Amino acid sequence: MRPIVLVHGLFGHLNDPRILNAIADQNIFAPDLLGYGVYRNSPMAGLNLMEQADHVAGFIRDINLEPVNLVGHSVGGAVSVLLAAKYPELVATLTSVEGNFTLKDAFWSAQVAEQDIGEVERTIEGYQSDPDCWISGAGVALNDWTQSLARSWLDNQPATTIKAQARAVVEATGKPEYLESIRKLMASDMPYHLLAGANSRQGWDVPDWAVDNASSNQDIPDTGHLMMAENPESFGAIIRGNCV
Numbered sequence: 001m002r003p004i005v006l007v008h009g010l011f012g013h014l015n016d017p018r019i020l021n022a023i024a025d026q027n028i029f030a031p032d033l034l035g036y037g038v039y040r041n042s043p044m045a046g047l048n049l050m051e052q053a054d055h056v057a058g059f060i061r062d063i064n065l066e067p068v069n070l071v072g073h074s075v076g077g078a079v080s081v082l083l084a085a086k087y088p089e090l091v092a093t094l095t096s097v098e099g100n101f102t103l104k105d106a107f108w109s110a111q112v113a114e115q116d117i118g119e120v121e122r123t124i125e126g127y128q129s130d131p132d133c134w135i136s137g138a139g140v141a142l143n144d145w146t147q148s149l150a151r152s153w154l155d156n157q158p159a160t161t162i163k164a165q166a167r168a169v170v171e172a173t174g175k176p177e178y179l180e181s182i183r184k185l186m187a188s189d190m191p192y193h194l195l196a197g198a199n200s201r202q203g204w205d206v207p208d209w210a211v212d213n214a215s216s217n218q219d220i221p222d223t224g225h226l227m228m229a230e231n232p233e234s235f236g237a238i239i240r241g242n243c244v
Helices: 017-023 049-062 075-086 107-114 117-129 131-137 144-154 159-173 176-187 208-213 232-242
Strands: 004-007 068-073 091-097 192-197 216-220
Touching (some): 004 017, 004 075, 068 075, 107 159, 117 131, 117 159, 131 144, 176 208, 192 208, 192 232
8 A cells, every 4th residue: 555644634733643553554644734743833924725735745755655645634635635736646546534625614714814813822722721622522522542632732833823824724725726626636547535524524515526526425423523533443444445
């Protein structure tokens, strides 16, 4: 099986041993985007989503992974679309895990993008003061692992990153050419898979033509947007099945 690269969403990361091991025991990578984790001090002023796509493409090239099975969650789904459209030679398959299709998917990002940095900081500080409430409010059952994961996700980026990334995804997905990129990818030889949590599927604004043209379209029962934390084993099995 080709290497797997996971692209995380607006908050946190996917570089967690339980999530990774549920998918594969080798050749799986979950790099931080710009502004996150080891790159948390990257300049965020004027950031656009193509810069994030270029960043992940550079990661793939730097460690000689090409072509890869690319998996993007939420905002990471939009990053993955831009990457696959610009660098198709780097991508063997694409799996969108409730990845952004339209501005309806980016409704929370749109709110954050309009807030001043003080408001964003207060929101994140509120989450950080009670990470159990934050992650359980997203439908994730509390246990030692998910409690630790919540803290790790909330601590992985500063408020400046959240605001910049939110603005960038609204700008990217609001352009007509974004959906056109998805149409072209789905019409190409690159397998393009859709994956959702059954509990959050109705809130995912996937156009009918995308459902009709996807290589697969699957739900994980009894999970929502954070399905990899709710049921990592089922998440891993589907991702693995989508890979070549």
